[in-house]
Amino acid sequence: MTFECIDQTGNYKVQVAWRVIDTLVLWKYPLIVFEQTAEFEGGLYEKAGDDWKLVCRLQAKGFCEYTGTWLPQQLTQFPSA
Numbered sequence: 001m002t003f004e005c006i007d008q009t010g011n012y013k014v015q016v017a018w019r020v021i022d023t024l025v026l027w028k029y030p031l032i033v034f035e036q037t038a039e040f041e042g043g044l045y046e047k048a049g050d051d052w053k054l055v056c057r058l059q060a061k062g063f064c065e066y067t068g069t070w071l072p073q074q075l076t077q078f079p080s081a
Contacts, residue, residue, distance in 0.1 A: 002042075016042035016058060032068045037061070 006013040021037045041059045045052035 011047045013045045035065045
């Protein structure tokens, strides 16, 4: 997955690719937490005419996580009226 954002002036952008290496599920009902190790690669770019020039390279390993909710099936099915 690649993220990209441009500053308000339009002169700089940050572009980062995020690659998940491994995922571990840590959960306690009703919240599920996905802990991940990841690699981040990209850089800070400056506008150069119609193109972008690399100003500073970014390459790092790190962690990320996201959460989700989980409800048993019997709580998500409602009787029809």
